[in-house]
Amino acid sequence: MNAQDLNDYLAEVFPEATGYTVEAAGGDDLRARLSVGDRHLRPGGTVSGPTMFELADFAMYAAVLSRIGRVPLAVTTSANIDFMRKPAAGRDLLASVRMLKLGRVLAVGDVMIRSDGSDAIVARASLTYAIPPDARENGGLA
Amino acid sequence: MNAQDLNDYLAEVFPEATGYTVEAAGGDDLRARLSVGDRHLRPGGTVSGPTMFELADFAMYAAVLSRIGRVPLAVTTSANIDFMRKPAAGRDLLASVRMLKLGRVLAVGDVMIRSDGSDAIVARASLTYAIPPDARENGGLA
């Protein structure tokens, strides 16, 4: 699935996840953007930790879909996230996924999050998704 | 700070974090509840992973506050979470924190999340918070 297909599909299955967009998808990499709004902020104007977690989870899920197609039942089994810097105020967040493994049962990827316009890594996450057997039996693994 | 003080303070500093309540605080342990609402659900009615992350983060933050008092600047530096079972549909989630370390610089705790009415662990998280120097200099560490 390309970026447009992913956004259409994700808007359909996650109607509540507003503000997240896939910007580029291809090969082992994917980039997503969070258009930061008030609901993502802590007092003081910083994007909250749970929002960054959600961005990382969204981006990794999109990366899995981009590789194996529409698999609504893929689920996060574990995640590790380090918060390293405050995001820049008033800036969108960008998440870059690097898929490290796409096996029959588990997908593992790294996500780097930074503020738009800056190279400094704000947060780093690694996530593991379990891929349901149906996806594999149906030839979903492209 | 006891449970009531914590809820008053958290409602003030996190007005957007609705649905989360500290139920019991004391010693090395703390229990929090998420009153599950539509905004916490994925299609299908399951509480989303980011919501469980937010619950774990909320509970750990409350546990730190319960020990060192009002420290608005304590921040999560890292978190690890394993998602093990689907939460029961239509049930609140309960989070139990066990504080493992409360040092001068870092606080480390474990959080077990389960559905109300069940003993099965739905998710397990460990979180590390950095405690700002001011909290220590001001004698905040009780």
Added chain:
Amino acid sequence: MNAQDLNDYLAEVFPEATGYTVEAAGGDDLRARLSVGDRHLRPGGTVSGPTMFELADFAMYAAVLSRIGRVPLAVTTSANIDFMRKPAAGRDLLASVRMLKLGRVLAVGDVMIRSDGSDAIVARASLTYAIPPDARENGGLA
């Protein structure tokens, strides 16, 4: 498998892992001991981080075996470990495993490590093991 069976089996398949012993196994819990020797120490006499990782991994593997029998191909897929205190000098380390999930594909457990004679947690680990399909097909899951 009980503690004696586990030790016999582990000595056979991991002849190089000397110093590690299962002390008690039953239900969802297991306790292992590391008889600390020079090869486990950093200069200064502290048990090294990699040694504590090895102890946690050994204990979790033993806990999986205690539940599903001899499964040489179960492998660690991910681990998270927090080091919180220096171990006491000249003391063995004890690891307590709590099995949180034992599914068809993944086993997840928590391990708490402390110095013999102390209740303070020295390190906390969570580990995920992948269970090979054969173990399940052969009815290994007791």
Added chain:
Amino acid sequence: MNAQDLNDYLAEVFPEATGYTVEAAGGDDLRARLSVGDRHLRPGGTVSGPTMFELADFAMYAAVLSRIGRVPLAVTTSANIDFMRKPAAGRDLLASVRMLKLGRVLAVGDVMIRSDGSDAIVARASLTYAIPPDARENGGLA
């Protein structure tokens, strides 16, 4: 410190850590090699998980030293590792560190491990080191 200085220093403070060598150090990156020997292997000839953990820990420690100089008391506070593929038999392992944050209190880095001669990532780790106050007060932070 450059690669030669690091190896001299590490051999002095970790005489038991044989087989590990820093190959290149500079900027935000560092590469280390494990010359695989029998003591690193599981039955079947695969490098063990604890050995890969030790390699990641060694490489990250070297990367911290390369930036702040001789700081014997820097300690690992947390680590997360995903094991994704079996290492190739009979091959050395290479670890590449990317330093993501080098703050006054904490250093955070990512380590990718692969078999020599292959691009596939065998294991991925993220590690956090606590930097002792002395290192900072002495102007150690270059």
